[in-house]
Amino acid sequence: MNIWVFSQEANGAPTTATLELLTKARSLGDVTAFVGGDASAIAGSLGEHGAARVYATGDLGGKLPGVAVAAAMKAVIDGGDTPDLIMFPQTTEGRDVMSRLSVKLDRTVLTNNVDIVSDGGSVSVTTPIFGGNTLVTTSFSGPGPFLAAFRPKSFTAESAGGAAAAVTAAPVPELGALGGAQVTAVHVEATSGPKLDEAAIVVSGGRGLGEAPKYEMVETLAKLLKGAPGASRAIVDAGWVPYSYQVGQTGKVVKPGVYIAVGISGATQHMVGMKGSKNIIAINKDKEAPIFGIADLGIVGDVHKVLPKLIEALQSRG
Amino acid sequence: MNVIVCVKQIPDPATPGALGSDNTLKRDGKLILDESDSYGVEMALQLVDAAGGGEVSLVSMAPNGEVSGLRTALAMGAAKGTLISDPALQGSDALTTAKVLAAAIQKMGGADLVIAATESSDGYTGTVPEQLAEVLGLPSVTFAKKVTIADGTLNADRQTEEGYDEVTCPLPAVISVTAGVVEPRYPSFKGIMAAKSKPIDTVTAADLGVTPVGWAGAGQSIVNVAQAEARAAGEIIEDDGEGYAKIVAFLENLKVI
Numbered sequence: 001m002n003i004w005v006f007s008q009e010a011n012g013a014p015t016t017a018t019l020e021l022l023t024k025a026r027s028l029g030d031v032t033a034f035v036g037g038d039a040s041a042i043a044g045s046l047g048e049h050g051a052a053r054v055y056a057t058g059d060l061g062g063k064l065p066g067v068a069v070a071a072a073m074k075a076v077i078d079g080g081d082t083p084d085l086i087m088f089p090q091t092t093e094g095r096d097v098m099s100r101l102s103v104k105l106d107r108t109v110l111t112n113n114v115d116i117v118s119d120g121g122s123v124s125v126t127t128p129i130f131g132g133n134t135l136v137t138t139s140f141s142g143p144g145p146f147l148a149a150f151r152p153k154s155f156t157a158e159s160a161g162g163a164a165a166a167v168t169a170a171p172v173p174e175l176g177a178l179g180g181a182q183v184t185a186v187h188v189e190a191t192s193g194p195k196l197d198e199a200a201i202v203v204s205g206g207r208g209l210g211e212a213p214k215y216e217m218v219e220t221l222a223k224l225l226k227g228a229p230g231a232s233r234a235i236v237d238a239g240w241v242p243y244s245y246q247v248g249q250t251g252k253v254v255k256p257g258v259y260i261a262v263g264i265s266g267a268t269q270h271m272v273g274m275k276g277s278k279n280i281i282a283i284n285k286d287k288e289a290p291i292f293g294i295a296d297l298g299i300v301g302d303v304h305k306v307l308p309k310l311i312e313a314l315q316s317r318g
Numbered sequence: 319m320n321v322i323v324c325v326k327q328i329p330d331p332a333t334p335g336a337l338g339s340d341n342t343l344k345r346d347g348k349l350i351l352d353e354s355d356s357y358g359v360e361m362a363l364q365l366v367d368a369a370g371g372g373e374v375s376l377v378s379m380a381p382n383g384e385v386s387g388l389r390t391a392l393a394m395g396a397a398k399g400t401l402i403s404d405p406a407l408q409g410s411d412a413l414t415t416a417k418v419l420a421a422a423i424q425k426m427g428g429a430d431l432v433i434a435a436t437e438s439s440d441g442y443t444g445t446v447p448e449q450l451a452e453v454l455g456l457p458s459v460t461f462a463k464k465v466t467i468a469d470g471t472l473n474a475d476r477q478t479e480e481g482y483d484e485v486t487c488p489l490p491a492v493i494s495v496t497a498g499v500v501e502p503r504y505p506s507f508k509g510i511m512a513a514k515s516k517p518i519d520t521v522t523a524a525d526l527g528v529t530p531v532g533w534a535g536a537g538q539s540i541v542n543v544a545q546a547e548a549r550a551a552g553e554i555i556e557d558d559g560e561g562y563a564k565i566v567a568f569l570e571n572l573k574v575i
Contacts, residue, residue, distance in 0.1 A: 010480070064476075064485070066448055066460065092478055096460055099448030108411045108537035111443050124541055130335050137542035180457030181487040189481040201574060225574065237498035243463070243477050249442060250497075258574055260565075269439070279572060280552070281565055287554070294549045297568045301557025309562035317575065 001029030019157035026050030047165035066096025131268025201227030208263020248273035266291030327387030351387035354435035393505030416449035
């Protein structure tokens with residue numbers, strides 16, 4: 001099977017989600033990494049994780065990746081190199097590229113997957129629904145390329161020790177009216193401490209905190225535990241914290257050793273993003289809150305009473 | 319300025335979801351406006367207001383001639399709607415949905431701006447807005463969290479994994495907006511009464527010239543549905559003032575403190 005992986009870069013290295021997909025892809029077939037941008041700095045790492053070849057568009061010049069990378073992929077396919085399967089990280093850009101490409105190729109897309117199986121000519125993927133209670137397995141039918149997006153942390157990234165992959169240019173063709181959107185400035189929201197999706201401990205706050213200033217307790221607790229602070233969608237929508245803090249279906253997927261949910265009821269959309277945590281502690285005043293259904297330790301109580309005492313106890317340990 | 323908002327009518331998220339015998343999400347009960355789409359409706363109303371003229375129209379695809387979610391959005395202030403309702407569309411994939419919506423938008427005469435949510439709250443495939451843009455041959459800005467329009471150009475703050483980008487885009491265009499982009503208004507009593515008589519044009523896939531549709535048009539088939547492994551039940555205790563000590567002991571036991 002000829003497999004492409006839409007490969008993303010951050011701070012001069014392939015993203016973890018990219019390496020996870022390359023690792024999985026190499027167990028299914030021959031792997032080509034497709035990079036929206038310049039690949040010279042990351043070709044080594046891509047090769048190490050299983051990419052035998054790399055296509056790179058070169059600098060996108062401020063074009064959004066969705067329209068530009070999809071057009072570049074289509075041009076390579078029109079040139080005669082047709083993959084059987086293209087795997088995308090379930091990220092902002094991954095979703096955009098696969099959406100644009102699906103129309104160009106007239107192929108269906110399957111998103112939010114956590115697993116993939118290839119059996120003979122048939123490829124099927126698995127998606128959790130209803131907050132992860134139910135797993136649906138879907139097969140692609142009809143001709144390829146099959147387009148599938150996978151949630152981060154669905155697979156474990158491992159180096160195969162491969163050599164750096166050879167890079168072939170896959171330039172973006174003239175986009176015409178489709179390419180009208182232009183990035184004029186990039187803003188990175190500064191965070192301190194470990195990254196939310198890589199931290200060993202995550203402390204997330206929700207609506208149960210009552211008001212925005214109380215989120216400070218979540219940050220204090222996270223800092224004491226050398227963890228990262230996170231948030232439910234409700235308080236991100238309410239503007240208490242930036243989107244980059246959000247854990248859940250529409251935010252980040254986290255699988256820390258310990259997840260502490262503070263004042264979070266456990267909407268399905270939140271649970272999807274943290275259910276894979278090794279240990280879950282929940283503090284919530286509503287004993288019927290769904291979060292207690294997946295908690296290893298649940299404290300039914302007022303977060304404004306429990307949290308200050310917990311913080312004080314941890315501080316006194318030095 | 320004329321804006322078309324894609325609105326999805328979904329089963330009430332407050333009631334547990336269920337799959338039908340064909341493994342698609344059951345949508346036979348009453349459907350409501352997806353809350354994610356209320357942000358797009360509000361954004362559209364504000365942009366038209368700021369432009370000093372034009373109107374907001376709605377487009378929705380739903381079974382059984384469902385209009386209750388459309389009426390909610392009309393009550394917020396949209397002027398009219400188009401509903402695509404057709405048994406042949408049952409089982410349609412996201413690509414077919416995008417083609418159907420695009421055909422309906424063209425039948426409505428197009429718009430300066432098409433707005434959708436980043437993803438629905440029930441199926442959350444999350445590809446329709448960008449697919450729609452491609453079918454319509456338009457530029458797009460996805461994940462917009464702030465939008466203004468000046469001199470025929472859209473300026474948006476586009477949410478990214480690490481922060482946000484400032485993006486400009488000429489109109490006409492398609493955008494997807496995040497929840498929280500604006501505060502959706504509550505329909506007033508007057509708005510609810512007025513919505514009852516606002517026009518909703520109901521069409522079928524055939525009226526739009528879109529084929530194939532439904533299961534026949536989907537390049538996918540569900541082969542298995544299984545229960546995920548349940549987590550073992552944990553210890554749930556009422557806080558008696560010493561609940562924090564339980565947490566400390568739990569963390570100690572894991573050797574993380």
